[in-house]
Amino acid sequence: MSPDIHFYEPAQGHGLPHDPLNAIVAPRPIGWIASRAADGALNLAPYSFFNAFNYRPPIIGFSSVGRKDSLNNIEQTGEFVWNLATRDLAEPMNRSSAAAPAEIDEFALAGLTPVASRIVGVPRVAESPVAFECRRSQIIRLQSAAGADIDAWLVLGEVVGVHIDRALLKDGIFDTAAARPILRGGGPTAYFEISPELAFHLRRPDYP
Numbered sequence: 001m002s003p004d005i006h007f008y009e010p011a012q013g014h015g016l017p018h019d020p021l022n023a024i025v026a027p028r029p030i031g032w033i034a035s036r037a038a039d040g041a042l043n044l045a046p047y048s049f050f051n052a053f054n055y056r057p058p059i060i061g062f063s064s065v066g067r068k069d070s071l072n073n074i075e076q077t078g079e080f081v082w083n084l085a086t087r088d089l090a091e092p093m094n095r096s097s098a099a100a101p102a103e104i105d106e107f108a109l110a111g112l113t114p115v116a117s118r119i120v121g122v123p124r125v126a127e128s129p130v131a132f133e134c135r136r137s138q139i140i141r142l143q144s145a146a147g148a149d150i151d152a153w154l155v156l157g158e159v160v161g162v163h164i165d166r167a168l169l170k171d172g173i174f175d176t177a178a179a180r181p182i183l184r185g186g187g188p189t190a191y192f193e194i195s196p197e198l199a200f201h202l203r204r205p206d207y208p
Contacts, residue, residue, distance in 0.1 A: 062155055
């Protein structure tokens with residue numbers, strides 16, 4: 001084996017100060033998820049395992065490593081709201097990541113404003129320029145290749161309502177860079193920001 005390659009088998013440990021998986025599969029969009037418990041308690045938390053999975057119907061999802069309040073709430077009510085985390089909202093987003101008890105309202109903890117959604121019973125973050133109202137479609141407990149249950153759940157939801165700040169629509173196209181979304185990097189503290197000067201464009205080629 002080449003001495004220039006660090007190889008490891010994850011089941012045996014990586015032998016590094018921090019798991020490199022998150023730094024390699026990066027940067028990743030942030031699943032900033034608002035939910036409400038059956039008793040009405042609000043929750044707001046960011047998830048670094050998040051993405052979109054389908055166009056029609058639009059499906060988004062996040063992975064809860066461990067049984068978190070968001071997972072419990074979505075199991076109870078079947079609804080959640082994804083909020084776009086931007087550079088201006090990085091600090092309050094980070095505050096909402098604190099491991100607070102279930103009865104603590106992270107909207108208040110982070111100094112954010114809950115505003116009523118149009119369709120679901122979960123509020124969105126008023127300060128965020130984009131929000132997706134979602135209804136739960138599936139909750140899947142993850143398994144290892146050997147079929148053993150893992151302490152992680154994939155939560156998938158159908159987007160049933162979309163809120164977009166009109167200032168971010170340029171000729172009818174959402175201006176991703178202008179929104180300045182932040183993305184999760186590797187290690188315990190790394191984040192990245194998307195900005196206009198970093199953009200480049202490619203068109204899918206025809207074949208043949």
